[in-house]
Amino acid sequence: MAPVSVAGAKRVAVRRGAWIVFADECGQTLRAHKATTWAPRGATPVVKVTAKGTVRVSVAGLCCYRPGERSRLIYRTLLYRGHKGEPKGFREPDFIALLDAAHQQLQAPIVLVWDRLSTHRSPPIRKAIAARPWLRVYLLPSYAQELNPVEKVWSTMKRSLSNHCVSTATDLTAAVKNRLNRMQCRSGLIDAFFTGTGLSPPTPARP
Template sequence: MRDQEAWLCFADESGQVLRPPKARTWSRCGHTPRVTVRGAGSGRISLAGVVCRRPGRPTRLIFRMLVHHGRKGERKGFREKDFAALMDAAHQQLGGPLVLVWDNYTHHVDAAMRELIEARSWLTVFRFPSYTPDLNPAEGVWAHLKNSLGNLAPCSLDELAALARTRLKRMQYQPGLLDGFIAETGIIPAPP
């Protein structure tokens, strides 16, 4: 990786619905806090993110979001071409070859994805062993995001998408936080 001046990238996907994740809060003794949630609708937001690290450069987060309102014919999640577009965007923004490490999700290992990977000479792909989310720093991004969305009750998917986008953009400007997600996995020691 150092010889190639390549970026080491960790990718993963996540999703969120209108029902907020469970979180802790404070209230007066004897008064259980309640968050009113609008339960209508079957939509969700799908997220794909890449945590990118290269020695001597700040760690970067690149993400994409799809909002699925539950309408007929609307995409429900990321497909092979979406992942390829995310990798193309990462390559363009980072300006160098990428070494991608991700899980064995169906859309990552099928023939269409292998074909898209082979068409990109600047991309080298490795896979995590099965059932090892604790090795992927992108999981830390999703955990941090969901923790920050705890106890919030957005009224619409568009409002939820705006909240998630704001929090992810905030993380993009905190390379130290992203370094912490990488260090937490134990794969690479934190930079000095």
């Protein structure tokens, strides 16, 4: 694994005929995000939320880019209900399973770009990367969220959940998946997330 510039990752991907895949994780709890809304004059809008407990939906997402192909969003969720022994977030086997699934779906080598989270640099991850000749991994500079289009995915998802009330872990998971599934169907939106990273939107090849 090595530091990377977006332009450098693109050059490596072109040489290998690979997809550039940006990765990141986020979490969503039962506490709704506040946002401005409409209400009758003089009536303050009230949003009732369920903030008790430690329920959390963790999401690991991949924004996938290759010129001439439709942009892709691939994700997995992990529900933490606060029970003893439950994982609170994604671990090394979860990340590897997601990358293997992405490779199977994309049917091409992957140039993976992600941040410097300790889990991303752990010995099990390094061993798994070394065992996968189709995978090259590069690390983003520290504090460089603007270079990762997946951050835009999270921002859009959380904004769409503003003032949205759910009371159970099942409902929260369904709401998160609903927003992400909608984005998966809008490749043009995923294209827009790439523009801020220095990558031009890919133009799908004509049949």
